Amino acid sequence: MMRTRPLKVALLGCGVVGSEVARIMTTHADDLTARIGAPVELAGIAVRRPDRVREGIPAELVTTDAMELVKREDVDVVIEVIGGIEPARELITTAFAHGASVVSANKALVAADGAALHAAAERHGADLYYEAAVAGAIPLVRPLRESLAGDKVNRVLGIVNGTTNFILDKMDTSGAGYSEALDEATALGYAEADPTADVEGFDAAAKAAILAGIAFHTRVTIDDVHREGLTEVTASDIASAKRMGCTVKLLAICERAADGASVTARVHPAMIPLSHPLASVREAYNAVFVESDAAGQLMFYGPGAGGSPTASAVLGDLVAVCRNKVAGTTGPGESAYTQLPVSPMGEVVTRYHISLDVADKSGVLAQVATVFAEHGVSIDTVRQQGRPDADGEASLVVVTHRAADAALSSTVEALRGLDTVRGVASIMRVEGE
Amino acid sequence: MMRTRPLKVALLGCGVVGSEVARIMTTHADDLTARIGAPVELAGIAVRRPDRVREGIPAELVTTDAMELVKREDVDVVIEVIGGIEPARELITTAFAHGASVVSANKALVAADGAALHAAAERHGADLYYEAAVAGAIPLVRPLRESLAGDKVNRVLGIVNGTTNFILDKMDTSGAGYSEALDEATALGYAEADPTADVEGFDAAAKAAILAGIAFHTRVTIDDVHREGLTEVTASDIASAKRMGCTVKLLAICERAADGASVTARVHPAMIPLSHPLASVREAYNAVFVESDAAGQLMFYGPGAGGSPTASAVLGDLVAVCRNKVAGTTGPGESAYTQLPVSPMGEVVTRYHISLDVADKSGVLAQVATVFAEHGVSIDTVRQQGRPDADGEASLVVVTHRAADAALSSTVEALRGLDTVRGVASIMRVEGE
Structure with missing residues (x-):
């Protein structure tokens, strides 16, 4: 030989x-x-x-x-x-x-x-x-391309950027704000001098495109990936997540639609329950969940950079x-035979955590609930609380059942139009349940 | 094509x-x-x-x-x-x-x-x-054989038998004894009518042999694997583990010796810290840690059977x-070029948790400590406690620093010879630290 x-x-x-x-x-x-x-x-x-x-x-x-x-x-x-x-x-x-x-x-x-x-x-x-x-170092391309070649992958959900995970982990453990956590990441060498590619999610979006293409045997480019970075995640978002028994992670999520006829790929911050294995991925580590028909749930964990x-x-x-x-041979090349189209973000179905600043008077909850109902977004829980620091204002935290992203967007649009809603403090998706 | x-x-x-x-x-x-x-x-x-x-x-x-x-x-x-x-x-x-x-x-x-x-x-x-x-379903053979083909694997440490993990998880969460937990595993279909291959560690030992061979590019058969099942793990062992901030898992451990000139492979129950990712592997799931020179620590997790x-x-x-x-080709065949010998269990170096029933009188600890010292086994901590249910008896729990298994065995042999030592209640290795 x-x-x-x-x-x-x-x-x-x-x-x-x-x-x-x-x-x-x-x-x-x-x-x-x-x-x-x-x-x-x-x-x-x-x-x-x-x-x-x-x-x-x-x-x-x-x-x-x-x-x-x-x-x-x-x-x-x-x-x-x-x-x-x-x-x-x-x-x-x-x-x-x-x-x-x-x-x-x-x-x-x-x-x-x-x-x-x-x-x-x-x-x-x-x-x-x-x-x-x-x-x-985490084997992902080869397992998806070869080990799962006889299976049908439905979902890839993971933490694929170490810099942002380090920042969110810091914010979660120390209560620090985003800028403070970024400064620490930079000082320790986890973030580059220009952290844009990481914190705006470009790096994770590129990885999501590659994973989605291999997992679903179709073509996905970075332009197909909906991308939100973590620069707008606040200490208050992290605190809200904690109250829900969750933590915030920047996730790359690639999904096959329920009818199997299309796929989606997205990168954004999301709340995940503390009981989810991804919640305990600390510092700059990466971890990726793969869900398939026959294998069930697999997880791959390790250092994502360096x-x-x-x-x-x-x-x-x-x-x-x-x-x-x-x-004298070659390995498996591109496998894009399914030619599944990539659906826009509006068709993604997930749950949402919405924080509203509202007028502290009776009837507000009924108004808000009506808007959700009119747009076909079903509410799971609502938490209403007065805010001692703001005269006549209260906050309303709504967690929805699963709904299409487009429906949620038009709901939020309509909420902004209510004169009892002073502002939409934050909107965050809830994943991994 | x-x-x-x-x-x-x-x-x-x-x-x-x-x-x-x-x-x-x-x-x-x-x-x-x-x-x-x-x-x-x-x-x-x-x-x-x-x-x-x-x-x-x-x-x-x-x-x-x-x-x-x-x-x-x-x-x-x-x-x-x-x-x-x-x-x-x-x-x-x-x-x-x-x-x-x-x-x-x-x-x-x-x-x-x-x-x-x-x-x-x-x-x-x-x-x-x-x-x-x-x-x-967990991709392990392919990642070890191909993804890590350019790296040097030093250690494979994992839970590779779902039945025994289910039993230990039950014992840990409910305080049940081994027989009771086995009955539940059988009733739920996690254990076979004849559970010998699982509970005596034969199944895990076969997997350890395969993993060690691939990881270290040498030949390891099941006869080379030191094997201890979990039939002797007691509710009291699990309780002791908890007091140490640990849990008990049946682990398959394949290691390259520190000098690189030999390897070991073993399967036995061991205490691991609750902070170790393997500690949170529940029910019948499997998970395997791989440690290598360049990649660092990787973990692979998923359903291990079914x-x-x-x-x-x-x-x-x-x-x-x-x-x-x-x-018209073939994939990678056997890679056993290193021809590293498999060392016997006596050469494995790890830590130990030993429970002794001793006479409740002064000087016992000094006697016991002397025996450890004479055999070159260094003590990390000792916990001494009277046992209210036994006249004149106390228990002594010793946790050692890292020592060779042979040294520990001769230490235990010598301890049994002390007339103040009434019995050795349990010996368990401590891993994953």
């Missing part, structure tokens, strides 16, 4: 993930050789700043010309860990055109343009693997892609 | 798992075709009792001659869900000899004879897949094996 010509790997990017990939490829070369059935070695490492000191990285492998590297005829596999859309896309498609398979950790690119990349890979008989693009965990996922893919090369 | 000759599948066994496999193959035929790239159909179903009514199973497919079925030239894949060593082994090796690949849910056979089966598969260019043999979940795992393997057939 063992062949002697080594497989050559081009590494694009040598930051926290890339340097760890290079390190493990060197220190665990014998293990990789045994597991692949052929030796594997680095052919070159493309970096932007060649002068930076990189411990343990052979200087003669370093180049700034990534394009030349992916065109090299002796390169069998390209590992792309530079992120972003360009130049990653052009480098990857060039790699395919030159016969190389690709392992990528690039969630933004796969979520934006996965179908075209898969098509390019297939055209050139190459593999495209990207386990590291979703939830770091150099080493992401490198673990990259190297798992590297071994698979190299084995395929040795066997 | 689509080929038109259907892949033919022989199903051996049509009990709770087999009938569910047959049902899904029929109802989800179009999905399976799309995912495999070729139609797949049942060629025959071997059963022991042909007269039994099986809803939805075409009578013309049913046969009692399993051997003839696996020898059929048109059979591409054999699914074996009959369990036990024989005739399963002969049927599987015959299937390989006739060119078929095999998907099995047979933990006992794989744990007893996996190496020979893998060798037979490789000899005939066939696949042997058995995700369903370990923890039902017809549908096991069928989900079988069908995931079926799709993989069929894809390989269509591509």
